[in-house]
Amino acid sequence: MTRKFLLNCAIPVGVIITAGTLLLTGCGKNDGGAGGSKKQAIANIGSDTMVNLAIAWADAYSKVDPTVSVEVNGGGSGQGVAALINNSCDIANCSRKFEDKEIADFDAKHPGKEPKEFMVGYDALSVFVHKDNPMTEISIEELQQLYMQDGKISKWSHLGVSNIPGAKGDEVILVSRQNNSGTYHYFREAIVGKKNEMRLGTVDMNGSKDVVDLIAKTPNAIGYSGMGYATPAVKHLRISKKKGEKAVEPTIATTLDKSYPIARPMFMYTAGEPSPQIKKYLDWIISDAGQKIVKETGYVPLPK
Amino acid sequence: MQANVTDKQTAASSSAAATRLKQQRGRAEMMGERAIEVVIHLCGFSAIIFVFGIFFFVFREGAPFLAKLNIGEFLFSTEWFPTSQSHAKYGVGALIVGTLSVTSLAMVIAVPFGLGAAVFVSEFCNGKSKETLKVVIELLAAIPSVVWGFIGLTVMSPIIIKTFQVPIGVNMFNGALLLALMSVPIMVSIGEDALKAVPDSYREAAIAMGATKWQLVWRVLLPAAKNGLLAAVLLGVGRAIGETMAVLMATGHSVRIPHSIFDPVRTLTATIAAELGETSKGSDHYQSLFLIGILLFTITFVVNLAADLIVKGIKKK
Numbered sequence: 001m002t003r004k005f006l007l008n009c010a011i012p013v014g015v016i017i018t019a020g021t022l023l024l025t026g027c028g029k030n031d032g033g034a035g036g037s038k039k040q041a042i043a044n045i046g047s048d049t050m051v052n053l054a055i056a057w058a059d060a061y062s063k064v065d066p067t068v069s070v071e072v073n074g075g076g077s078g079q080g081v082a083a084l085i086n087n088s089c090d091i092a093n094c095s096r097k098f099e100d101k102e103i104a105d106f107d108a109k110h111p112g113k114e115p116k117e118f119m120v121g122y123d124a125l126s127v128f129v130h131k132d133n134p135m136t137e138i139s140i141e142e143l144q145q146l147y148m149q150d151g152k153i154s155k156w157s158h159l160g161v162s163n164i165p166g167a168k169g170d171e172v173i174l175v176s177r178q179n180n181s182g183t184y185h186y187f188r189e190a191i192v193g194k195k196n197e198m199r200l201g202t203v204d205m206n207g208s209k210d211v212v213d214l215i216a217k218t219p220n221a222i223g224y225s226g227m228g229y230a231t232p233a234v235k236h237l238r239i240s241k242k243k244g245e246k247a248v249e250p251t252i253a254t255t256l257d258k259s260y261p262i263a264r265p266m267f268m269y270t271a272g273e274p275s276p277q278i279k280k281y282l283d284w285i286i287s288d289a290g291q292k293i294v295k296e297t298g299y300v301p302l303p304k
Numbered sequence: 305m306q307a308n309v310t311d312k313q314t315a316a317s318s319s320a321a322a323t324r325l326k327q328q329r330g331r332a333e334m335m336g337e338r339a340i341e342v343v344i345h346l347c348g349f350s351a352i353i354f355v356f357g358i359f360f361f362v363f364r365e366g367a368p369f370l371a372k373l374n375i376g377e378f379l380f381s382t383e384w385f386p387t388s389q390s391h392a393k394y395g396v397g398a399l400i401v402g403t404l405s406v407t408s409l410a411m412v413i414a415v416p417f418g419l420g421a422a423v424f425v426s427e428f429c430n431g432k433s434k435e436t437l438k439v440v441i442e443l444l445a446a447i448p449s450v451v452w453g454f455i456g457l458t459v460m461s462p463i464i465i466k467t468f469q470v471p472i473g474v475n476m477f478n479g480a481l482l483l484a485l486m487s488v489p490i491m492v493s494i495g496e497d498a499l500k501a502v503p504d505s506y507r508e509a510a511i512a513m514g515a516t517k518w519q520l521v522w523r524v525l526l527p528a529a530k531n532g533l534l535a536a537v538l539l540g541v542g543r544a545i546g547e548t549m550a551v552l553m554a555t556g557h558s559v560r561i562p563h564s565i566f567d568p569v570r571t572l573t574a575t576i577a578a579e580l581g582e583t584s585k586g587s588d589h590y591q592s593l594f595l596i597g598i599l600l601f602t603i604t605f606v607v608n609l610a611a612d613l614i615v616k617g618i619k620k621k
Binding site: 075076078079081082101102105166167168169171173178179180184185194195197198200201202203204205206210213214217218219220221 | 382383384385386387388389390398457458461462465469470471472473474552553556557558559560568570577578579581583584585589
């Protein structure tokens with residue numbers, strides 16, 4: 001009886017506490033924006049692919065300019081765009097360009113302004129398999145037949161691979177991402193094609209790192225994730241455009257000379273011209289010091 | 305004479321002041337009590353306001369999509385292509401099957417353990433061991449679901465691959481096992497309360513007639529407490545259906561109709577959690593996710609209502 005009573009009390013109390021916290025944090029944010037005497041805060045929200053990089057930049061920049069603190073949040077490119085439109089961030093991280101609909105939404109909220117684009121580096125997608133998998137390369141065509149709805153390849157034997165140590169059965173476990181992540185969008189466009197659907201029944205992980213973690217534990221699996229997420233427990237494959245053509249290793253050089261077929265630029269967006277402080281931060285990101293961090297975190301820096 | 309009169313007057317006026325003071329204090333106390341009453345009422349009603357508020361907002365976001373949608377297709381189609389560029393499809397059939405299959409498998413595992421533990425704690429256990437068991441079981445309920453999910457993803461997944469010789473370790477079985485572990489504490493707590501509510505005279509009568517412990521539990525206590533135990537199970541079901549983080553990480557999150565308990569599946573809750581963050585507000589995809597929210601709301605509402613009605617049933621008896 002007492003337990004039920006406690007439960008009944010706990011729910012409204014919990015709700016009130018949560019609501020109170022939300023209100024408080026909401027107010028706190030406004031204060032941070034208005035109070036100029038304290039540290040200037042730059043809110044930086046967006047792409048999950050870029051979140052490790054954005055945090056590394058923010059950490060390093062706190063030493064360059066101690067009066068500024070950059071607050072980084074992930075959530076995905078779409079979330080960054082939404083935050084920029086709703087004025088709840090200063091810089092949106094985006095592993096793709098603004099979509100037409102998003103530009104229209106932006107114009108509606110910010111008449112006379114345009115989302116200003118800064119290219120800050122490249123992200124190469126690697127195709128990963130378990131470290132014991134004997135496979136070393138795969139073609140775009142094969143990837144398409146694997147990941148396309150009604151594609152022809154669903155068994156490892158179709159790919160000419162047998163005897164994967166530790167594998168159970170012949171089934172290929174396709175690892176993918178949730179269907180609105182920037183990585184998923186890019187992979188679908190680059191591999192499956194705009195007119196086709198991704199195969200239903202892929203195992204959709206909720207983060208770039210989760211993909212690698214799952215493949216490391218699953219000998220039957222294949223999946224894609226950012227090049228920077230490689231670990232010793234997984235193996236990346238060389239990619240060829242067509243079967244029989246030369247397969248290319250995902251590296252900085254091959255990304256920059258565009259011979260590696262699945263790489264994309266990463267962007268940061270501001271609403272119109274950035275303020276001097278934000279401009280300084282973006283300039284620092286594009287400088288040698290900022291681009292060095294791009295390389296260190298496993299992404300591909302801008303060409304010099 | 306004169307002095308006497310003034311004495312009397314002052315005495316009278318002071319006694320009048322005293323009664324006025326008493327009245328005033330009475331009024332202040334009354335006001336205080338009123339205020340506290342109002343506050344307590346507000347606290348009581350706030351729960352209702354919050355529930356209806358949540359329902360209203362979820363419905364407002366999701367309802368516009370109902371008009372554009374073929375309900376039959378939404379509920380029974382297994383094609384979930386919400387972000388397709390050529391022809392988006394919103395069929396949650398596979399997700400409903402996923403939620404129901406994971407939940408039922410979890411219950412198949414959890415009910416014997418949960419009710420068994422409730423019987424053990426309430427009937428076979430005394431003093432220290434009873435207290436320790438109760439504390440430990442409640443500790444089990446305090447583990448955050450994301451921790452369960454992490455255990456499922458990193459610890460159980462390779463074990464399941466090796467033990468059952470299956471190609472993938474994040475699957476329905478993995479998720480159901482975690483959900484079972486998460487709903488057992490609720491079942492034990494509520495189930496034990498239900499058994500405790502059975503009058504001792506039943507036990508004494510059974511023992512007096514020469515019943516063994518097993519006969520006492522099976523033929524007397526379980527039938528007598530069956531409503532409460534059913535309510536315990538239903539609350540466990542509600543917990544399992546509504547759980548998100550653990551199933552998102554451990555079930556494999558894959559849109560398909562499972563053919564075995566070792567196939568990955570995807571649940572309604574996990575779909576909302578994974579996809580809502582990056583949809584643009586007001587889009588069809590966004591609204592369809594809220595529609596899934598309404599669906600979940602309905603399912604858990606029915607389950608909780610059933611549990612409540614059953615508990616009320618016991619009280620009447």
